[in-house]
Amino acid sequence: MEVIRTTKLEANPSMRPSSPKITTVIRNIYKQRQLFYILxxxxxLYLLFEYIPMLKLRWAFTNYGEVPLSQVSYIGFDNFRRLIDSASFMNAFKNTIIISLMKLIFGFPVPILIALMLNEITSRLYKKIVQTIIYFPHFLSWVVIGSIWFLIxxxxxxxxxxxxxxxxxxxxxxxxxxxxxxxxLVLSDIWAGAGYAAIVYLAAITSIDPALYEAAKVDGAGKLSQIWNITLASIRPTIVIMLxxxxxxxxxxxxxxxxxxxxxxxxTADVVQTYAYRTxxxxMKIGYSMAVSIFKASIGFMLVLITNSIAKKINDEGVF
Structure with a gap:
């Protein structure tokens, strides 16, 4: 009978008992189903606005929008050649690089400095008040932010x-x-986003073992030395990921x-995405604007790969 049962199981895999790991995963998902309902x-919305539009990427290789629908045809990489030869696009691309680098150079260190200063505040009430004030602009839309800065x-x-x-x-x-x-643009972006990023760094700082600071004090390390050798060194993975x-x-x-x-x-302010929006x-140059968007996304993707590779080679830290 045992031989016959084994033969039947081998012949029909559906009769085999499910893997314990799969069963555990299914059971855990069912127990936490309310959380999945929230998602x-x-x-x-994410699928609707981020992934479904990718089904239309083929438009970048057509003259869609510039001719009647009955005359839409495949034109290969002509749209990409046009944007490379376009003075308006190259000006927008140059402005995008300049503004982005200015935001990165001047804006990226600000949240780290804010988190370091907040970490030195001993009063919990005062710290919560400051966190709320600097975090609040993150919830405002750019319409509201633009109005505030215009009034100022x-x-x-x-x-x-x-x-x-x-x-x-x-x-x-x-x-x-x-x-x-x-x-x-750089100042308003720092004002709007520095508070959110500072909370991320502050959360990483609070996970540092206090015994490290006590040991540093015993060894005679000053406050700046503790910040450099303990705080910043401990949150380095978070800094790399945020970068x-x-x-x-x-x-x-x-x-x-x-x-x-x-x-x-x-x-001096036109950027790639506003250029793609106007065109x-x-x-109504849908195919051409789609090529602009693909060009922008490709460069961003390559920057992520290059930065992640460099981070892993230097500190063996990266997103993937």
Whole structure:
């Protein structure tokens, strides 16, 4: 009978008992099903707006939008050749690189410094108040942020105009100045996002073993030495991961420029995504704008791969 039973199981794999690991996973999913229910709507929205549009990537290799539907045809890489030869696109690409590098150079260290300063605050109440204040701008849309900064930097009836009057100079109109718009974009981005990133670093700092600081004090290490050799060294993996994420979205500048940059400053503020928006939605060059988006995404993907590879070679740390 044992031989017959074994033969039947081998002949029909569906009769075999399921793997204990698979059973455990299914049981755990069922126990935590409420959490998965919560994920349904965000996951559906993410699939709808992030992955389903990828099914239309083939449009980048057609003249879709520039000709009637009956005349749409495959044109190969002509759209990519056109964007490389376009002076407007190259100007937008140059501005994107400059603004992104300015945000990375000046904005990336700010959350780390904020987290280090918050970590030195001993009063829990005061620390919570400061965290709430610096974290609040993260919840605001760029429409609200742009309005706040416009009220501050308007050339008349604003803090900007009052300070200029006290200094005896003409107030600068930041939103319409080609020389100042990049600095405005960088400063407003730091103001809006530094608080969120600081909370991430602060969470990493709180996981450091306090015994390390006690040992450093016994050895005579000062505060700066403790920060450099213990705090920063301990959160280095978090810093590397955040840097990789920042490089991955280094070219994703759209809402901020669309809201805060007027056409008069596009010479120094126009970026790849606003250029794709104007050509795709405004001029209905759908295939061409899709090629612009693919070009931007490809560069961002390569930056992530390169940064992750360098991080793993130097410190054996990376996202994947």
């Amino acid at each position: 349904i709507i965000p996951l559906a 930097l308007a050339p008349q009836n604003s803090i900007n105009s009052q300070l200029a009057t006290l200094m005896g100079v003409e107030p600068a109109y930041w939103f319409a100045s080609k020389e100042h718009i990049r600095e405005l 990789i994420f920042e490089l991955g979205k280094i070219l994703n500048i759209f809402d901020q420029v669309l809201i805060m940059a007027a056409p008069v400053v596009y010479e 795709g939605i405004g001029e």
